[in-house]
Amino acid sequence: MRMVRAGLTADRVTLAGAELADEVGLDHVTMSAVARRLGVKDASLYAHVRNLEDLRGRIALLAADEKTIRIAEAIAGRAGKDALVAYANAYRQYAHDHPGRYTATQIPIQIDPELLAGAPGPRRAVELTYSMLRAYALREPDLTDAVRIMRSMLHGFVSLEAAGGFAHARPVEDSWLRCVDGLHTLLEHWPAHDEGDPA
Amino acid sequence: MRMVRAGLTADRVTLAGAELADEVGLDHVTMSAVARRLGVKDASLYAHVRNLEDLRGRIALLAADEKTIRIAEAIAGRAGKDALVAYANAYRQYAHDHPGRYTATQIPIQIDPELLAGAPGPRRAVELTYSMLRAYALREPDLTDAVRIMRSMLHGFVSLEAAGGFAHARPVEDSWLRCVDGLHTLLEHWPAHDEGDPA
DNA sequence: GGCTCTTCCTAGTAGCCCTAGTTTAAGCCT
């Protein structure tokens, strides 16, 4: 019996869970599997993490932070279409590099509020997106609509791609370029507001 | 002991699973829960469905069929922007009415090929989308790109909405209108192909 | 009525989440 004390912390448990998620998929991340990976009995994890749902929430926050940092680095010093392309590519690249973590960011949000308060990722991500899109001369409420559309497009493309939804012969990479391109033109030529809105 | 023979079939099991998915979420659809709902022991289900994964695949196919039918009805007799709007609204409405079934359609595809061959939904859905977008004077490979972009946008919006990702004060309904509107203008003014593509 | 077929059952294994209570390693204090 070694019994050398594994030196667990909430962060180490979360990291092990995140790695596991990338390797085998988020919904194969079980307490038992994480414990095995850490060389520990599953009951030991409960000293650091409330339960499985809490662990998944922590993985989601970790991923949000990492993704935000990558995007921030990517768009630093860029503007306009350059910034948009850099943003989109960084977003997609993160999802490719960390598929399990990425899916964790998309779970219906029920994260411990106290935990969320300590993580800058989600809030900062929103700020980044807004400030980047402000360059397109959009004002509220169009700005919010634009943010939502951009998020929809990126998340939709990336998650369909991950689910194997693009089976056609056409290379996905090419479609991606057109997608980001289209997003740019859409933001540039934001449609006038007054059509078909009788209210 | 009643023992009146519940009259199960694969379809009835699938339907029970689909209803359950809409009520409690797809990943709370368990063999035990479906069996309880049908007044049957869980072991009895395995005569009709191979295992849980198979059941989920069947739910996905059921949903694909239903969704396709709704969209087909919605766009029947319409063209151009009318058709696009009807398509998008039917798509979103289905996801609202059947959230569990909808998420089932987005699982990484590992459906029994034989089963898939018998279900017209997925193939027909692709055909519908292609034929509708052909009205926008798009030719390959732009057509495929357009289909992918449209699917990305719709799926992205709907799934972010379902995940509670749109917390801002701005009504989601308004953003949705702008989103579909933007998609239309994007398809109408499809960007020229020759920019930034030096290869 | 007897035969067969399928349906549905009981029984059982193994894995999962999580709790309660116990042992023991690590760090501090004198």
Next chain:
DNA sequence: AGGCTTAAACTAGGGCTACTAGGAAGAGCC
């Protein structure tokens, strides 16, 4: 250094889940 405190990790166990194997009992056919 030896003893105390803290908390890290354990053992034990309950309850739920997926799934398998083999048995009983309805339904239709002769």
